[in-house]
Amino acid sequence: MSSREVVLGIDVGGTTVKGGVVGTDGSTVASGSLASPSAGGAALLASVRDLVADLEAEARAHGCTPVGAGVIVPGIVDESTGRVVYAANLSWEDLDLATELGSSTGLPVAVGHDVRGASLAERRVGGARGLADFVLVTLGTGISCAITTDGTTRVGASGAAGEIGHTTVYPGGETCSCGKRGCLEVYASAGGIARRYRAAGGEPGSSAATVSGRVGSEELAARIWQDATDALALALATLVLLVDPALVLLGGGLSRAGDALVVPTLARLGEELSWRAPPPMRVSPLGAGAGRIGAAILAMDALGKGDLVDRWQTGRTG
Ligand SMILES: [Zn+2]
Known part of the structure; x- marks a missing residue:
């Protein structure tokens, strides 16, 4: 029997990195967060990697298989290539985030903008359905x-x-x-x-x-x-x-x-x-969880599983 498939949704902010393990049915399997290193840059990237590794381990402990990840960040993002062009609050510039995280996780990684990601969640499963x-x-x-x-x-x-x-x-x-x-x-x-x-x-x-x-x-x-x-x-x-x-x-x-x-x-x-x-x-009915949910939806869309998102039930998470 194959294990249950899940995606990771990561919301990278200047003060906190929030993440969740979301089933392809929309259920939240696990979630976690950590404080963003104030220096940003490479230290922040290492923290994001740590959180992703923790969430992957948590997913597997629940008998789930991570199949993709979505990451949203504030700043100027090239969603088509997964590059962060410039994120002043994170001290990230010209960072190939999709490749950086993809190489350490082995997962396909979709990268998006934080507020547009939250907006995507509101439109698909939240207050602007x-x-x-x-x-x-x-x-x-x-x-x-x-x-x-x-x-x-x-x-x-x-x-x-x-x-x-x-x-x-x-x-x-x-x-x-x-x-x-x-x-x-x-x-x-x-x-x-x-x-x-x-x-x-x-x-x-x-x-x-x-x-x-x-x-x-x-x-x-x-x-x-x-x-x-x-x-x-x-x-x-x-x-x-x-x-x-x-x-x-x-x-x-x-x-x-x-x-x-x-x-x-x-x-x-x-x-x-x-x-x-x-x-x-x-x-917003999704509250502070909108970004994390939006990041998970980006991952679902990138995997060609976007049609499953229409059936998700979500509640305010923060
Ligand atoms: Zn101003």
């Missing part, structure tokens, strides 16, 4: 988005589409890590919210979750949070006017705030759009 036009905005340490129009998630001429975090919402505003002023990310990313709250006299060590949790009970938290949802609505208004999505999905760590995020953002978006109704806005 069956939609040809939608946007996924991921709100975490930074802010990025995946724009899907006519069933295609846009890559852009240089592979850099979707950098909504660096669109200007307040000209001449606060300085962004990119060197510009007034970027969306300064006001509405988890890092930006926490930094602005602390700088305005909020409790040292507070996170964005602290701020969202105090909105109803503290004036400063309410002000910083409203700055965030206003900034997000301003950026989304431009996006909605340009591409007319059927749905705005919010993902990333900040989306755990749920209605505290969606309700004020949607209300301000409605005001900004004035002459047209805003599209529905929802929190």
